[in-house]
Amino acid sequence: MTLQAPPNRLNSDGKIRHIGVEIEFAGLPPRDTALVVRDLFGGELNVVSPHRLLVENTRWGVFGIELDTQYAHPDQALLDEHRDSDSEWQRHQQQRRVEFHQKTRELIGDMVAGFVPTELVCPPVPWNELEDLDAIFQALRDQGAKGTDASLLYGFGLHLNIEVECTSASYLLAMMRAYLLLAHWLRDEIKVDITREMLPHANPLPKEYALKLLDSRYAPDLDTFIDDYLVHNATRNRELDLLPLFAHLRPDHPHELLHTKLIKPRPTFHYRLPNAQLSQPGWGAVAEWNRWAEVEKLAADSVALRARCDEYIAEHSRPFLTRLKDKLMKLVRRR
Numbered sequence: 001m002t003l004q005a006p007p008n009r010l011n012s013d014g015k016i017r018h019i020g021v022e023i024e025f026a027g028l029p030p031r032d033t034a035l036v037v038r039d040l041f042g043g044e045l046n047v048v049s050p051h052r053l054l055v056e057n058t059r060w061g062v063f064g065i066e067l068d069t070q071y072a073h074p075d076q077a078l079l080d081e082h083r084d085s086d087s088e089w090q091r092h093q094q095q096r097r098v099e100f101h102q103k104t105r106e107l108i109g110d111m112v113a114g115f116v117p118t119e120l121v122c123p124p125v126p127w128n129e130l131e132d133l134d135a136i137f138q139a140l141r142d143q144g145a146k147g148t149d150a151s152l153l154y155g156f157g158l159h160l161n162i163e164v165e166c167t168s169a170s171y172l173l174a175m176m177r178a179y180l181l182l183a184h185w186l187r188d189e190i191k192v193d194i195t196r197e198m199l200p201h202a203n204p205l206p207k208e209y210a211l212k213l214l215d216s217r218y219a220p221d222l223d224t225f226i227d228d229y230l231v232h233n234a235t236r237n238r239e240l241d242l243l244p245l246f247a248h249l250r251p252d253h254p255h256e257l258l259h260t261k262l263i264k265p266r267p268t269f270h271y272r273l274p275n276a277q278l279s280q281p282g283w284g285a286v287a288e289w290n291r292w293a294e295v296e297k298l299a300a301d302s303v304a305l306r307a308r309c310d311e312y313i314a315e316h317s318r319p320f321l322t323r324l325k326d327k328l329m330k331l332v333r334r335r
Contacts, residue, residue, distance in 0.1 A: 001286050003131050004293040007300035011267075012166040018124035020161030020268065021133065021285045023276050024117040026154060027146040030065045033118050036139050037063045060133075061123030067116050117156055118145075124163070127289070134284035147278030148193045155195040156276040157202060158288055161268040167249055169222040171299075172242075173213065175269070178299035179240050180210045181308045186273060189291055193275045200237040202272045208232060211316060214309040222249070230255050236262060241270040 011017050028036075034053040038045055043058040052066040120140075125133050148156045165171060183204060196202060209232035212218060220228060226246050234257055236243060247258040247265035257263065271292060277283040298305055 001282060001290070003128065003286050004290045006127065006293055006296045008165040008296065009127070010165070011163060016126045016128065017163040017165065019127050019130060019163065019285070019289065020124045020266075021122040021130075022119065022159040022161070023137075024119050024156040024158075025140065025145040025147055025276055025278055026117055026150065026156070027144045028118055028140060030067055030118050032143065033120060033140070033145075034063075034065045036143055037065065037120070037136065040135055040139050058123070060125050060129075063123060064119075064121040066119055117154075124161070130285050130289055134286050137278065137284040138281075141278055141281075145278050147276040147280075148196065149275070149277065149279055152195055154276075155193065155199045155201070157196060157272060158274040158276050158285070160271040160274070160285065160288060160292060161244070161266060162271060162292065164245065164267050164269065167222070167245075167267065169220055169225050172222075172225060172245075173218075173220065174299040174302070174305060175295065176213055176240075176242075177305060177309055178295045180205060180213060181305075181312060182295050182298060183239065185294075186291055190274055190288075192273065196275060200235075202239040203235075203237050205238055205240065206232050207316075211313065214312050216306070216309065216313075226250060226253065230257070239271070239273040241272055244268060244270050 006017070009017060030051050030053055031047075034045055034055055037043075037055045037058075041055070041058040041060075041063070043055045043063070046054040046056055048054060052064075055063040055065070120136070122133060122136070146154065148154050164175075192202070209229075212228065212232070226249070229242055229246070233242070234255075236257075243258060243263050244266045245268060246253065247263050248267050250258070251265065274288040274291075277287075298308070
């Protein structure tokens with residue numbers, strides 16, 4: 001599959017834009033996954049805990065591999081707890097608590113390993129090197145990793161963390177408008193798995209929010225853009241999640257959601273929609289990036305974008321029954 005170039009290949013510093021890739025899957029435990037990564041990309045294995053490993057010093061940086069549940073991993077706050085005033089007996093008791101805690105979390109991980117997915121978090125990769133990264137997906141397939149469509153119980157996804165070109169309100173607004181206009185097309189192209197549709201992790205952006213953003217009169221500054229998003233999307237569970245970006249741009253913003261442990265500040269669009277299609281030969285990050293690139297192309301074409309926005313507003317301003325009647329008529333004609 002040929003990698004599609006985005007309209008804007010560089011960030012505001014004139015450097016190549018990067019993409020972070022995350023994927024969930026079953027059938028391959030974290031340690032075996034880490035060995036696959038090391039064999040493919042080199043680097044050194046670092047066992048942080050029995051169910052959390054790192055592959056460090058690869059050409060792109062650090063790969064993280066772990067069971068996707070916090071209960072399989074030691075609580076870092078407990079491990080780091082230290083009081084200089086403790087007596088030797090108290091320090092001994094603390095050490096015993098830590099050892100018991102570590103063993104308990106390891107046992108939990110052993111018990112849930114067949115039910116909880118393994119998560120592979122890749123380091124940010126230059127967009128034009130995604131084809132090299134895609135080798136990992138075939139390697140995972142070869143080792144028995146199972147993706148979304150292997151079971152009705154598997155609501156696994158592939159996430160792309162796409163570095164923004166810049167952080168101006170006009171750029172972010174254009175990107176969000178383009179995404180809202182293409183969101184239905186993306187779902188059809190991806191054929192989002194029914195299990196993932198039922199789970200809340202990649203919910204659509206609300207229609208009320210779409211109507212607000214696509215209106216030609218909407219021209220917010222950055223702070224207004226952020227606040228409006230938070231009003232309509234006070235959750236991580238969106239197909240396109242902007243919370244990591246906003247936590248990066250406004251670290252002192254008062255909204256509590258931007259300060260939770262699960263939000264990692266970074267200058268990226270956190271795109272959560274794709275399935276983890278490991279059973280499909282040739283599928284990988286390139287396939288999903290190419291779909292995303294259509295969003296970037298539309299956002300960069302101001303004339304086409306404005307026309308599409310106006311069409312959307314006009315269509316959704318018509319009475320509901322009229323729109324429903326037209327849709328039914330179109331279905332009848334197709335048959």
